[in-house]
Amino acid sequence: MLRVIERFREDIQAVLERDPAARGPLEAFLFSPGMHALWMHRLNHWLWRANFKLLARILAHFTRMFTGVEIHPGARIGRRVVIDHGMGIVIGETAEVGDDVLMYHGVTLGGTGFTREKRHPTIGKGVLLGAHAVVLGPIVVGDGAKIGAGAVVTKPVPPGATAIGNPAQIIVREEALEAAPA
Numbered sequence: 001m002l003r004v005i006e007r008f009r010e011d012i013q014a015v016l017e018r019d020p021a022a023r024g025p026l027e028a029f030l031f032s033p034g035m036h037a038l039w040m041h042r043l044n045h046w047l048w049r050a051n052f053k054l055l056a057r058i059l060a061h062f063t064r065m066f067t068g069v070e071i072h073p074g075a076r077i078g079r080r081v082v083i084d085h086g087m088g089i090v091i092g093e094t095a096e097v098g099d100d101v102l103m104y105h106g107v108t109l110g111g112t113g114f115t116r117e118k119r120h121p122t123i124g125k126g127v128l129l130g131a132h133a134v135v136l137g138p139i140v141v142g143d144g145a146k147i148g149a150g151a152v153v154t155k156p157v158p159p160g161a162t163a164i165g166n167p168a169q170i171i172v173r174e175e176a177l178e179a180a181p182a
Contacts, residue, residue, distance in 0.1 A: 007042075007079070011038065012035070014080040015032050016028050018084065019084055034084060034089070034103075036066075036067055037064075037069035037083060037086055038071075038081060041073070043059065044060045045074070045075070057073060060072065067086060068086055069083060070091070071089070072092055072095070074093040075091045075092065075095045075097070076095070077097045078097055080099055080100045081099070081101045085104060088106040089103065089106070091120075092109055094111070094117075096121075097123045098123055098125035099125045103129045104129065104130055105131050106131050107133050108133075108134045109123065110136045112154070121135045121141060122141070123135070124141055124142045124143035124145065127144065127145050128147065131149045133149065133152075135147065139154065139156045141157040141163075142160065143159045143160070144159055145158070145159060145162065146161075150165075151163050151164050151168040157170060
């Protein structure tokens with residue numbers, strides 16, 4: 001139980017650090033539907049893994065109705081993930097989201113096939129996913145990458161790179177260019 005409480009505190013602190021509209025822990029706790037969706041997802045994921053799949057899907061459905069965030073119970077979500085203005089978020093069954101990810105409204109981590117294998121993206125640590133970004137298929141978005149608002153990403157994004165546009169184009173960070181030999 002202490003571990004669960006510590007994770008709740010960690011999530012509240014993550015919201016306070018990344019959401020300037022949250023003015024204190026109580027406000028973050030009361031008015032962060034993205035955080036509430038993540039908390040419910042943790043319960044749903046536990047149920048999913050314990051083979052209570054129907055119950056997990058039912059609770060996920062009710063969570064979507066109350067928060068506007070749809071996370072399949074099979075998805076794996078890291079620690080300190082912040083969903084800011086979560087309305088319209090969709091995270092598919094085989095998606096994986098690393099620690100310290102910041103996700104804005106309307107993001108889709110979707111699949112591109114009908115097989116029962118890995119069909120959703122893997123998002124690395126510290127990734128920023130802009131509003132209405134769409135990341136499709138079993139691709140990897142590397143640690144520290146940024147996906148611009150409205151980008152449609154169907155190919156891997158290297159660590160630290162930025163992907164913008166539809167279809168997404170990869171932009172290498174300026175620091176990486178400066179460090180490269182001429």
